[in-house]
Amino acid sequence: MxxxxxxxxxxxxxxxxxxxxxxxxxxxxxxAGWITEDQSASILSQADQLLGVLAALGLSVASAKANPQSDLKNPDQAA
Missing domain, CATH: 1.20.5 (Single alpha-helices involved in coiled-coils or other helix-helix interfaces)
Known part of the structure; x- marks a missing residue:
């Protein structure tokens, strides 16, 4: 391959x-006009709410995984 x-x-x-x-x-x-302006506004409103929840979850996971080795380029070099 x-x-x-x-x-x-x-x-x-x-x-x-x-x-x-x-x-x-x-x-x-x-x-093509299959998505109207009203539909677009509704979808974006819902997406805005969903993005807030996803951002909070993502930051929660990131904070849980943060540790002193996170900033090292090679974690095997930890002191």
Whole structure:
């Protein structure tokens, strides 16, 4: 298997493709008028609330995982 073939199965590449497909689908839906301004405002309002909850959860997990070795480039060098 060559390097280019393995790239297609890398998690970062799959995420990039998914993001691009979703962005393109949204662009088409808005451009074609399938998503109205009222629908967009409702979706963004709900997303705003969800992002607040996700940010709080993410920061909680990050604070729980913080430790003295977190700032080291090579954790094996811990004193």
């Amino acid at each position: 060559t390097n280019n073939q393995s790239q297609w199965r890398q998690p970062w590449f799959i995420r990039r493709v998914v993001y691009a497909v979703v962005a393109l689908a949204l662009l088409i839906a808005v451009g």
